Amino acid sequence: MSLEMTMSQPLSRESRGFPDYELPRLVRLTDNLHGAAFFLMKLLPARHMLDRAAADGRLKPGGTICETTSGTFGLALAMLAAVRGYRLILVSDPAIDEHLHKRLLELGVTLEIVETPYEIGGFQTARLDRLRAALEANPGSFCPSQYGNADNPRAYAEVAEQIAERLGHVDCLVGTVGSGGSMSGIARFLRHLNPDLHVIGVDTPNSVVFGQPDGKRLLRGLGNSLVPPNVDHRQFDEVHWVGAAEAFLATRRLHQHHALYQGGTSGAAYLVADWWARTHPDRKVVTLFPDEGHRYVATIYNDDWLAALPGWTGVLPEAPQPVAHPSDVRPSWSSFRWDRRMLDEVLAAGTPVAHDLAEAA
Amino acid sequence: MPGDVISRFASVRLGTRGTQQKEHGFGQVNGHHGEILQGIFPDDAGRLHRGLVTLPCNIVSSTAVFRPAPGNLVTVPDDKLKAAEAARLTLDSLGLHDQGGHLTVESTIPVGLGMGSSTADVVAAIRAVADAHGAALGADEVARLAVRAETASDSIMHGDLAVLFAQREGNVLEHLGPALPPLEVLSVNTAPGALVDTVKQPPADYDEWEIQAFRPLRGMLRRAIRIGDAALLGRVATASARISQRHLPKPAFEEINAIATSAGALGIQVAHSGTVVGLLFDPRNPATVRRVAEAAAKLDDIGLPPALHFRTDAAEVRHVA
Ligand SMILES: Cc1ncc(COP(=O)(O)O)c(C=O)c1O
Numbered sequence: 001m002s003l004e005m006t007m008s009q010p011l012s013r014e015s016r017g018f019p020d021y022e023l024p025r026l027v028r029l030t031d032n033l034h035g036a037a038f039f040l041m042k043l044l045p046a047r048h049m050l051d052r053a054a055a056d057g058r059l060k061p062g063g064t065i066c067e068t069t070s071g072t073f074g075l076a077l078a079m080l081a082a083v084r085g086y087r088l089i090l091v092s093d094p095a096i097d098e099h100l101h102k103r104l105l106e107l108g109v110t111l112e113i114v115e116t117p118y119e120i121g122g123f124q125t126a127r128l129d130r131l132r133a134a135l136e137a138n139p140g141s142f143c144p145s146q147y148g149n150a151d152n153p154r155a156y157a158e159v160a161e162q163i164a165e166r167l168g169h170v171d172c173l174v175g176t177v178g179s180g181g182s183m184s185g186i187a188r189f190l191r192h193l194n195p196d197l198h199v200i201g202v203d204t205p206n207s208v209v210f211g212q213p214d215g216k217r218l219l220r221g222l223g224n225s226l227v228p229p230n231v232d233h234r235q236f237d238e239v240h241w242v243g244a245a246e247a248f249l250a251t252r253r254l255h256q257h258h259a260l261y262q263g264g265t266s267g268a269a270y271l272v273a274d275w276w277a278r279t280h281p282d283r284k285v286v287t288l289f290p291d292e293g294h295r296y297v298a299t300i301y302n303d304d305w306l307a308a309l310p311g312w313t314g315v316l317p318e319a320p321q322p323v324a325h326p327s328d329v330r331p332s333w334s335s336f337r338w339d340r341r342m343l344d345e346v347l348a349a350g351t352p353v354a355h356d357l358a359e360a361a
Numbered sequence: 362m363p364g365d366v367i368s369r370f371a372s373v374r375l376g377t378r379g380t381q382q383k384e385h386g387f388g389q390v391n392g393h394h395g396e397i398l399q400g401i402f403p404d405d406a407g408r409l410h411r412g413l414v415t416l417p418c419n420i421v422s423s424t425a426v427f428r429p430a431p432g433n434l435v436t437v438p439d440d441k442l443k444a445a446e447a448a449r450l451t452l453d454s455l456g457l458h459d460q461g462g463h464l465t466v467e468s469t470i471p472v473g474l475g476m477g478s479s480t481a482d483v484v485a486a487i488r489a490v491a492d493a494h495g496a497a498l499g500a501d502e503v504a505r506l507a508v509r510a511e512t513a514s515d516s517i518m519h520g521d522l523a524v525l526f527a528q529r530e531g532n533v534l535e536h537l538g539p540a541l542p543p544l545e546v547l548s549v550n551t552a553p554g555a556l557v558d559t560v561k562q563p564p565a566d567y568d569e570w571e572i573q574a575f576r577p578l579r580g581m582l583r584r585a586i587r588i589g590d591a592a593l594l595g596r597v598a599t600a601s602a603r604i605s606q607r608h609l610p611k612p613a614f615e616e617i618n619a620i621a622t623s624a625g626a627l628g629i630q631v632a633h634s635g636t637v638v639g640l641l642f643d644p645r646n647p648a649t650v651r652r653v654a655e656a657a658a659k660l661d662d663i664g665l666p667p668a669l670h671f672r673t674d675a676a677e678v679r680h681v682a
Binding site for chain 2: 150151154158166168169188190192
């Protein structure tokens with residue numbers, strides 16, 4: 001679509017949405033650490049993707065949206081579909097949270113639960129096949145595909161605007177990476193104003209996003225079993241892998257010390273950002289807290305559930321363990337100098353730990 | 362005839378807000394040095410507009426004198442076609458369709474560098490015509506007439522007010538504050554001798570990432586103005602200049618930027634539809650005198666001796682040490 005056509009399109013604020021829910025509240029945690037606490041971060045990219053699709057005709061008024069997700073992106077789509085009058089088909093698997101399931105049904109979503117994983121490719125491939133079938137069965141339907149849709153990272157210009165307006169110059173951005181939209185998007189926008197911005201991506205062991213082998217993960221929302229095209233690896237100076245137990249404990253600490261009741265990925269981001277802010281007291285740090293804690297009452301905010309976790313110690317490490325290659329990552333908090341490289345480059349070369357992060361600090 | 366009704370109505374309207382016609386009307390306006398920011402911005406309703414934030418340059422200006430007379434409108438020099446058009450539109454908007462007169466326009470603003478010479482002539486002419494008829498036109502009215510006379514116009518009719526101005530519509534998208542934080546500017550003409558017709562150029566065809574990227578620039582600009590932070594202003598200007606470089610590239614852009622960085626400038630700023638580039642310094646910093654001299658020497662070395670040196674909050678020329 002040409003620019004002049006884009007400019008003459010009717011815009012988002014004219015269709016219903018949740019503008020005051022999309023942006024985070026900025027909270028100062030320490031002298032140099034600021035948290036961007038979202039209600040539901042995915043509302044922003046979901047709304048932007050739907051707006052753009054509606055503007056260029058990929059999504060018709062009253063049309064059908066199909067997507068595979070069992071997380072917060074599905075909830076955001078469901079909220080928007082409900083108020084904008086779209087039909088929404090979500091493909092998920094039996095691991096979907098029971099309360100989220102009920103909430104999606106209440107919002108009028110058609111939920112397709114894939115019951116059996118494929119022998120090769122597991123649930124992920126089985127879900128993608130079911131999604132393809134749903135798209136074929138509903139000609140003209142729109143699939144937002146958050147992993148590859150460039151409107152996902154571009155949506156975050158509004159968060160970058162808010163950060164630039166409220167905090168001015170920022171030295172370091174820390175956040176978790178799932179689809180890659182939030183961190184790749186905000187990093188690129190803020191770096192346009194500050195080429196020296198230090199960007200730290202937070203992943204979890206057994207996620208392939210930054211080069212770990214795929215495996216079972218207890219910490220959800222960040223990490224992935226495939227490498228989403230929306231992860232712009234060259235934006236990252238550092239990558240940390242945070243284990244589930246540490247992330248959950250840090251989530252509780254974020255609540256205890258700062259009264260922010262957020263989800264598990266917020267805890268993972270907080271753990272890393274707080275460490276970096278402490279070791280760089282003269283630099284301004286912003287970190288992203290993607291969702292609230294209410295969905296995790298029975299888990300992260302339940303002491304008995306936490307105590308039953310495998311390898312639970314109840315103690316938070318003070319600092320990460322630097323590693324020389326993503327394949328050296330252990331089940332607990334590790335860090336690696338990524339140096340704004342492509343994934344292939346990093347996997348081929350690693351980074352000698354001699355120049356490790358402690359030294360860079 | 363409907364025309365009579367309109368002109369009678371207009372003259373009544375004129376009568377309520379002006380005094381009588383004077384022998385001479387006078388109009389003046391300062392030039393600018395390109396923009397701090399130019400791009401695409403949403404209005405309050407979310408609709409996108411082309412917009413810009415001008416960097417004032419008060420050491421150059423256009424002046425116009427208008428002597429009303431019945432009959433033709435004569436403009437001197439006679440190649441100031443847009444100023445003549447603006448004078449005509451202003452007379453018409455005052456209901457004075459049969460009125461003519463003698464318009465003289467003089468300017469110290471260099472032509473074709475993106476320093477607002479064309480808009481300045483237009484605005485000076487509008488003000489002179491209005492003044493001659495005792496009509497006090499507000500900046501918004503002047504802007505609307507200017508855009509009609511020349512399609513796209515700069516925001517100089519707003520003076521030092523910091524406004525995000527829709528240059529093709531003539532209205533203010535956002536009032537940012539009473540003024541930009543003061544800057545000391547070292548000006549380079551990157552293409553001496555090459556005149557750019559700043560109005561004839563096609564508007565930049567920004568891509569979807571760029572359209573979004575203007576948002577954080579606008580956010581940082583608001584903060585820079587609110588807290589008077591010249592360093593943030595420099596960051597916004599440099600970022601906008603980088604996007605402009607993809608659409609109207611300035612020769613030696615990277616070299617100039619490197620000189621700015623090594624001399625400790627706050628950033629660089631460009632005329633988004635012209636050839637001048639400004640190195641921005643903080644006038645409140647005592648190191649600026651030395652830094653400006655250092656940057657000027659290095660610019661000289663690459664064959665781009667600075668042509669101007671001025672402060673945005675002052676009207677006198679400064680001399681490069
Ligand atoms: C709770 C939570 N945290 C973090 C993320 C990661 O964000 P992104 O997909 O922008 O990388 C997600 C993504 O779904 C999420 O649901």
